Amino acid sequence: MTLSARTFTRHFSLAALVLVCTVSGQAHALNLSEAWQAALQRDPELAAARADLNALGERVLQTRANLLPQMELQANTSDNKRIIHGPGLDEGFNNHDWSATLTQPIIDFAAWYGLKAAQAEDIQRQAELAARVQALMVTTATEYFDVLRAIDDQASAQAAETAFGSRLEQIQERFDVGLIAITDVHEAQAAYDAARVERVISDGIIDIRREILESRVGQPFERVAPLVSEMPMEMPEPMDRDVWIGVALDNNQNLAAAREAVQRAGLETRSRRAEHLPDIDLIANYTHSVQGGASFLGGKIDNRVLGLRLTVPVVSGGRTTARVREAKYLELSATEQVRAVERDIKQSIRLVHRQAATNVLQLRALKLAMVSARSALEATETGYEVGTRNAVEVLQARQAMHQAERDYANARYDYVLNMLRLQEAAGTLSEQDLHALNRWLR
Numbered sequence: 184m185t186l187s188a189r190t191f192t193r194h195f196s197l198a199a200l201v202l203v204c205t206v207s208g209q210a211h212a213l214n215l216s217e218a219w220q221a222a223l224q225r226d227p228e229l230a231a232a233r234a235d236l237n238a239l240g241e242r243v244l245q246t247r248a249n250l251l252p253q254m255e256l257q258a259n260t261s262d263n264k265r266i267i268h269g270p271g272l273d274e275g276f277n278n279h280d281w282s283a284t285l286t287q288p289i290i291d292f293a294a295w296y297g298l299k300a301a302q303a304e305d306i307q308r309q310a311e312l313a314a315r316v317q318a319l320m321v322t323t324a325t326e327y328f329d330v331l332r333a334i335d336d337q338a339s340a341q342a343a344e345t346a347f348g349s350r351l352e353q354i355q356e357r358f359d360v361g362l363i364a365i366t367d368v369h370e371a372q373a374a375y376d377a378a379r380v381e382r383v384i385s386d387g388i389i390d391i392r393r394e395i396l397e398s399r400v401g402q403p404f405e406r407v408a409p410l411v412s413e414m415p416m417e418m419p420e421p422m423d424r425d426v427w428i429g430v431a432l433d434n435n436q437n438l439a440a441a442r443e444a445v446q447r448a449g450l451e452t453r454s455r456r457a458e459h460l461p462d463i464d465l466i467a468n469y470t471h472s473v474q475g476g477a478s479f480l481g482g483k484i485d486n487r488v489l490g491l492r493l494t495v496p497v498v499s500g501g502r503t504t505a506r507v508r509e510a511k512y513l514e515l516s517a518t519e520q521v522r523a524v525e526r527d528i529k530q531s532i533r534l535v536h537r538q539a540a541t542n543v544l545q546l547r548a549l550k551l552a553m554v555s556a557r558s559a560l561e562a563t564e565t566g567y568e569v570g571t572r573n574a575v576e577v578l579q580a581r582q583a584m585h586q587a588e589r590d591y592a593n594a595r596y597d598y599v600l601n602m603l604r605l606q607e608a609a610g611t612l613s614e615q616d617l618h619a620l621n622r623w624l625r
Contacts (some may be wrong), residue, residue, distance in 0.1 A: 232311070
């Protein structure tokens, strides 16, 4: 079992109760697995990458053909009119011939290394395609949970607007009977207006987030399935970041592609350097020729040739030497790119691992903060009723409670996405991980 499977089998185990119900008259809720399958089928960049990979496969076949037998057929025919000044010597006749030539490379190091370079590039593109698929998984999940964030923010903003509106009415009534000062009314009005602004902004954000996800999946949807509250938020395992880095160095697809690019560049250098070397080809030829014209001993000739052809490059105007130097620079560039990718992977692993661990601690603290904020609001409202607290304190306590709830919801989504990013960086993210996460969507 891979590191990915161990981690997410624990986090998203089959012990979760899948609460997906089909209610008559209620639209089906889009879930993460459905969003991913739709994105996988219709993503244009992924489709372009697949087409490029298929085209490269054909290029491999083309380079292989340089090492395989080549046969050529030729045929010629000509009508001739010969006029010889003399009695009865004019004549017309036809010459024709055909030939078949078979060429088999025996020694062609440039073509051999060219084939190996093309095969290495094919492996490189396969790794790049796998990396694109993993990146699309994270992108789809991010856009999906962005919709859920927007829904939570909208619900929180609507609740805050309703609560502050009710509080404003109560304070206005108290002011009307002379129990409080006008400043309390102004404070309540300001809080209510701010809540309305937040709600309006949340309405716009949720429309934008929905449009982005709809564009990704290619179809509109009524609802998205939310995360259940029972989903466990546990520390990433193992906690040792160096272990994750070791897994990433073995499995990260971007790094695998970069390493294969170095191999390809090295083979390309050898191929270009081999252009200085001689080539040897086996040549087999058969020619059938018919010559007309009796005056010049016309007749039929069959000719068979089997031999070796040696081709030695002598001078190319410096082109081959320049091509070799170019390939060496490209090989050096590819080598440095591997170092850059390794550095980025290590940094990403450390950062995302630390963020995921911080999310867990943050969630635990925010959960307690929500309880404390609700208790503080209840105590402040009670104090307001008996005259020991003022309206401003009540408004501040309610704002603190709504903010704590919003922070907790956002921290949950941050945790889930950071775990996916951690697996992507480690190179172990797969469809099974998304499906396992999908089991925690109601």
